[in-house]
Amino acid sequence: MMWPALVLYLLIHSSEGRNVTLVKFQTDGVASMESMLDAGVGRIPSLTQVTVCLHFRLLHGGKRVPVVSYVVQGFDNELLIGLSWNEHSLYVECCRDMVVEDLPLVVTLYTWQHLCVALDLIDGTLTYVFNGELNKKEQIIDQSKMRGGKRVQMEGGGRLTIGQELESLEGDFDITQAMDGEIADYKFYNVILTPEEMVSFTTCRKGPSVSSNTPLLTLNNGLLELKGPTTKSNISEYEICKKMTSYLILIPKKEEFEGSVTTCEKLKGTLALPKNAEDNVNIVDKFQHFSSHCEDSFLSLFWAGAKGNVSTGQWVQLTDGEPIPWHNFSGSSSPVRAQHQCITVFGRNTRYFWDETPCSGFTTSCPLCNFTSRPLLRLRGLCQSTWFDRELYLNDYENERPKVDGALHSRVVWDNTSWVMVSRRHQGLKAVMYADTSDTFPIGLRKWTISGDKCAQRQVELLLTLCSKEEFTCKDGTCIHRDKICNSYNDCLDHSDELNCEVIKVPRGYSEDNFPPSFTNDPLSIYFLINITSIRIFDLTSFTIAIDAIWHTKWNDSRLTFTNLQTNYQTNKARQWQRVWMPMLQVTDGTKSLVKKGQRAGVLYVIRRTEPLLDDEQMINEDHRYSGDNNTLMHQQQDTLEFKCHCDLRLYPFDTQRCYLVFRVQDLTHTRGALLKVELELSNQYRYYLANVFLPSFMLSLVCCLTFCFDLDDFTDRIMVTLTSMLVLAGFFAQTSQSNPKTSYLKLIDVWYLVLICEVFGIIVALVYVENLRLGPQNHRTTKIAPYSAPTANTRHKDISAPGPNTGHKDTPPRSNTGHTGKLVVVNRFLVGAFLCTSIIILICFCVIGMNAINDCGGVLVPWRNYIQ
Numbered sequence: 001m002m003w004p005a006l007v008l009y010l011l012i013h014s015s016e017g018r019n020v021t022l023v024k025f026q027t028d029g030v031a032s033m034e035s036m037l038d039a040g041v042g043r044i045p046s047l048t049q050v051t052v053c054l055h056f057r058l059l060h061g062g063k064r065v066p067v068v069s070y071v072v073q074g075f076d077n078e079l080l081i082g083l084s085w086n087e088h089s090l091y092v093e094c095c096r097d098m099v100v101e102d103l104p105l106v107v108t109l110y111t112w113q114h115l116c117v118a119l120d121l122i123d124g125t126l127t128y129v130f131n132g133e134l135n136k137k138e139q140i141i142d143q144s145k146m147r148g149g150k151r152v153q154m155e156g157g158g159r160l161t162i163g164q165e166l167e168s169l170e171g172d173f174d175i176t177q178a179m180d181g182e183i184a185d186y187k188f189y190n191v192i193l194t195p196e197e198m199v200s201f202t203t204c205r206k207g208p209s210v211s212s213n214t215p216l217l218t219l220n221n222g223l224l225e226l227k228g229p230t231t232k233s234n235i236s237e238y239e240i241c242k243k244m245t246s247y248l249i250l251i252p253k254k255e256e257f258e259g260s261v262t263t264c265e266k267l268k269g270t271l272a273l274p275k276n277a278e279d280n281v282n283i284v285d286k287f288q289h290f291s292s293h294c295e296d297s298f299l300s301l302f303w304a305g306a307k308g309n310v311s312t313g314q315w316v317q318l319t320d321g322e323p324i325p326w327h328n329f330s331g332s333s334s335p336v337r338a339q340h341q342c343i344t345v346f347g348r349n350t351r352y353f354w355d356e357t358p359c360s361g362f363t364t365s366c367p368l369c370n371f372t373s374r375p376l377l378r379l380r381g382l383c384q385s386t387w388f389d390r391e392l393y394l395n396d397y398e399n400e401r402p403k404v405d406g407a408l409h410s411r412v413v414w415d416n417t418s419w420v421m422v423s424r425r426h427q428g429l430k431a432v433m434y435a436d437t438s439d440t441f442p443i444g445l446r447k448w449t450i451s452g453d454k455c456a457q458r459q460v461e462l463l464l465t466l467c468s469k470e471e472f473t474c475k476d477g478t479c480i481h482r483d484k485i486c487n488s489y490n491d492c493l494d495h496s497d498e499l500n501c502e503v504i505k506v507p508r509g510y511s512e513d514n515f516p517p518s519f520t521n522d523p524l525s526i527y528f529l530i531n532i533t534s535i536r537i538f539d540l541t542s543f544t545i546a547i548d549a550i551w552h553t554k555w556n557d558s559r560l561t562f563t564n565l566q567t568n569y570q571t572n573k574a575r576q577w578q579r580v581w582m583p584m585l586q587v588t589d590g591t592k593s594l595v596k597k598g599q600r601a602g603v604l605y606v607i608r609r610t611e612p613l614l615d616d617e618q619m620i621n622e623d624h625r626y627s628g629d630n631n632t633l634m635h636q637q638q639d640t641l642e643f644k645c646h647c648d649l650r651l652y653p654f655d656t657q658r659c660y661l662v663f664r665v666q667d668l669t670h671t672r673g674a675l676l677k678v679e680l681e682l683s684n685q686y687r688y689y690l691a692n693v694f695l696p697s698f699m700l701s702l703v704c705c706l707t708f709c710f711d712l713d714d715f716t717d718r719i720m721v722t723l724t725s726m727l728v729l730a731g732f733f734a735q736t737s738q739s740n741p742k743t744s745y746l747k748l749i750d751v752w753y754l755v756l757i758c759e760v761f762g763i764i765v766a767l768v769y770v771e772n773l774r775l776g777p778q779n780h781r782t783t784k785i786a787p788y789s790a791p792t793a794n795t796r797h798k799d800i801s802a803p804g805p806n807t808g809h810k811d812t813p814p815r816s817n818t819g820h821t822g823k824l825v826v827v828n829r830f831l832v833g834a835f836l837c838t839s840i841i842i843l844i845c846f847c848v849i850g851m852n853a854i855n856d857c858g859g860v861l862v863p864w865r866n867y868i869q
């Protein structure tokens with residue numbers, strides 16, 4: 001009766017150190033379809049409730065790696081509970097496809113995780129608890145697959161395995177679904193556990209047995225048979241349940257202190273520091289076998305992550321600057337001295353001592369790096385269909401060097417002569433790294449020779465980097481955020497982030513002579529914008545215009561890809577623009593002749609319009625890439641264009657000129673491409689002419705009209721004023737003509753002058769006529785001779801029959817002669833009116849013509865118009 005009591009005693013008192021059974025699959029390091037736990041055929045009855053609980057630790061991922069695989073005659077996956085590392089999911093399938101669930105669950109490698117899955121076919125619920133987190137899904141049974149009201153159940157009599165996926169009763173396993181790792185405390189129940197029980201199991205809560213129910217299958221009840229390279233052992237529950245906070249890797253390469261710090265930093269870790277005596281002993285014992293690699297003349301094993309502060313005399317931790325919690329210096333407390341500011345830890349043979357040493361100089365030791373989890377690495381540069389893993393972890397050692405273990409099956413190891421990449425699944429698959437020295441580590445950009453891979457690549461450069469997907473690897477191995485590449489700041493210490501900043505990637509086979517292809521029937525659209533900044537020359541007399549203009553052409557070229565685009569397009573200047581197709585513009589003017597251009601070269605920019613493409617791990621470089629479909633190329637050119645313009649000056653100075661510039665893409669036929677026509681509309685600044693030409697000349701003509709109002713007898717003044725006006729008008733005319741463009745036809749301004757001159761001429765004629773009228777018809781062509789002695793006022797109309805002796809003397813007409821006044825005044829008045837009317841009519845006519853001409857362009861200068869035909 002002593003035994004049960006003792007067992008109970010042990011169970012209770014060793015609750016912390018309770019041992020559970022552990023099964024390890026694939027123990028011989030190669031992927032095999034032999035390694036599994038097999039319950040055999042016929043051991044499992046029909047079930048309506050199933051619960052599976054286990055602790056697991058996977059060393060490699062896989063797709064639907066089974067924790068339960070159960071088949072019956074004629075149907076595989078009668079029950080499959082599988083873990084998908086790639087897809088972060090838990091896959092549950094049961095009962096002839098009536099239950100198929102893919103549930104979110106993030107499986108991490110190398111750490112112990114705890115899972116319970118309860119499938120209740122009566123309620124149609126699925127409950128799963130992962131690391132203490134409870135999830136429940138209801139109505140999991142697909143009613144459409146139910147047959148004839150039969151009870152939904154998992155059929156009995158089949159075969160059950162753990163660690164391999166059964167396709168039939170005979171096996172037909174799938175190597176990609178083989179489990180590599182360990183399971184512990186496995187329990188398969190034919191009942192549903194309560195959520196509390198499952199949470200208790202998955203959080204390793206201490207206490208009495210997890211469930212009072214007896215499991216159908218455990219690792220110990222003799223029903224599960226170990227097959228293939230599989231081992232069974234005991235492990236304390238404490239080992240399984242303790243949180244892994246740190247993971248240590250010693251790099252077996254001697255370095256100075258600062259070098260060790262950066263080595264660990266590049267691996268995204270920190271230099272380790274033992275915190276107590278037990279820690280110290282454990283760590284030293286674990287890495288003691290590296291002593292031959294690390295010990296120098298001082299026989300120290302590794303650098304401690306602490307440094308002395310001379311001013312305070314304290315030893316402080318590198319991580320947080322706090323004083324170190326524990327030390328094992330050979331003396332009592334060792335003061336910090338200026339020459340000795342670093343600590344090395346000694347090996348077992350030197351009794352785990354610590355010693356203060358110089359940080360540099362001839363003291364070297366190994367870096368011992370502390371990580372919170374296994375450092376994740378990425379392999380870039382392999383083709384799409386490669387068998388090698390792209391995601392790897394720094395994990396453990398092989399042949400005394402750190403090993404980089406792929407997430408699925410490949411690994412990078414030192415084979416005593418070189419670094420190789422081999423696979424535990426594919427025998428012939430191998431890649432050998434080329435290295436100058438034997439201690440080159442494979443992290444970074446290295447040359448590899450590949451054999452046996454699905455890709456045709458033989459000699460390739462591969463980049464093994466610790467940087468995450470959002471980061472860029474500097475040449476020295478440090479990581480910066482991708483957005484910082486090519487942003488004109490040196491973010492990498494070695495400046496490698498600003499080295500390859502060409503924004504355009506021209507693919508092989510690209511021809512700059514061919515137009516960008518279009519996948520639709522639409523023509524290639526080229527956007528064109530011209531910005532005339534100034535009019536440099538405007539010479540109307542020679543019909544020459546020179547303008548300063550900036551013009552942009554924009555188009556999309558789907559053949560290209562772009563890299564590292566910034567939102568500000570001016571940063572995205574292309575240097576390789578000669579290798580890219582550009583719409584070469586030919587500019588002709590209204591006279592159909594080529595326009596003279598300066599020889600200023602343009603600039604090609606890329607305008608970013610979309611988010612970057614998804615990262616492509618086939619590329620070594622980690623630049624952001626952008627598709628050519630949606631991001632736009634922009635060519636910007638600034639130049640002076642000198643061209644001729646056909647001017648129609650009939651309405652000058654109220655004219656509006658339309659000048660054309662035709663931008664044509666060279667080599668483009670009318671049927672295929674677009675013509676761009678820029679029309680310049682230039683209207684004359686007529687106000688100048690109003691003040692300088694029209695107003696004075698019109699006033700002169702008015703003055704001429706006004707001469708009719710002068711004294712009728714004062715012919716001299718009348719004719720003089722008119723003649724002078726005419727002279728002045730002619731002078732004006734000559735002067736304006738000189739500064740105006742010369743044309744074969746009459747311009748409006750010429751007509752104006754001509755009309756005015758004609759009018760003045762008419763006035764002169766009229767004046768002479770009036771004068772003649774005044775002199776009278778009877779005096780016409782007669783010379784009146786009056787006697788010298790009798791000059792009387794009333795002799796003017798005397799008969800000519802009395803000729804006087806004073807021949808030759810012309811008689812001055814009397815000042816006022818009312819005899820003819822009535823008729824004369826009428827004629828004079830009529831002429832004043834007529835000529836004033838003429839003047840006003842002339843003015844109105846010109847106003848109307850001028851206003852019409854001005855209204856044509858609204859009186860403002862329209863800078864440019866853009867036509868796309």
Ligand SMILES: *[C@@H]1O[C@H](CO)[C@@H](O)[C@H](O)[C@H]1NC(C)=O
Pocket residue numbers: 014017018019234235236
């Ligand atoms: C648990 O197993 C370890 C070895 O793995 C053993 O040293 C220890 O004594 C065992 N403890 C119990 C309670 O069985």
Ligand SMILES: *[C@@H]1O[C@H](CO)[C@@H](O)[C@H](O)[C@H]1NC(C)=O
Pocket residue numbers: 019232233234
């Ligand atoms: C595991 O421990 C049990 C007792 O708890 C013991 O009977 C068994 O032999 C141990 N197995 C191994 C492989 O150590």
Ligand SMILES: *[C@@H]1O[C@H](CO)[C@@H](O)[C@H](O)[C@H]1NC(C)=O
Pocket residue numbers: 245246247271272273274275370371372
């Ligand atoms: C490793 O880092 C963890 C977390 O920062 C820390 O708790 C632990 O003490 C460190 N271990 C060593 C040996 O430095």
Ligand SMILES: *[C@@H]1O[C@H](CO)[C@@H](O)[C@H](O)[C@H]1NC(C)=O
Pocket residue numbers: 309310311312
């Ligand atoms: C030493 O400690 C003092 C006080 O804490 C601090 O101001 C100083 O920066 C430290 N010196 C070094 C080199 O860390």
Ligand SMILES: *[C@@H]1O[C@H](CO)[C@@H](O)[C@H](O)[C@H]1NC(C)=O
Pocket residue numbers: 277278280281328329330331351352353
């Ligand atoms: C250093 O630690 C070891 C192991 O814990 C111990 O044997 C040794 O006495 C310690 N040395 C000193 C100087 O404390």
Ligand SMILES: *[C@@H]1O[C@H](CO)[C@@H](O)[C@H](O)[C@H]1NC(C)=O
Pocket residue numbers: 399415416
């Ligand atoms: C490398 O050398 C170790 C011993 O130094 C040996 O055990 C191991 O088998 C060797 N590995 C290879 C791949 O030659």
Ligand SMILES: *[C@@H]1O[C@H](CO)[C@@H](O)[C@H](O)[C@H]1NC(C)=O
Pocket residue numbers: 531532533
């Ligand atoms: C045209 O150029 C001027 C001067 O360079 C600038 O201020 C203006 O914004 C430009 N307009 C367009 C539409 O580009």
Ligand SMILES: *[C@@H]1O[C@H](CO)[C@@H](O)[C@H](O)[C@H]1NC(C)=O
Pocket residue numbers: 525526527554555556609629630631632
């Ligand atoms: C280029 O593609 C973008 C995005 O698809 C589109 O908005 C733009 O209009 C295109 N540009 C040209 C010139 O076709």
Ligand SMILES: *[C@@H]1O[C@H](CO)[C@@H](O)[C@H](O)[C@H]1NC(C)=O
Pocket residue numbers: 610629630
């Ligand atoms: C980019 O262009 C492609 C085809 O030209 C189109 O299918 C896609 O929707 C575009 N993407 C964006 C973000 O405009």
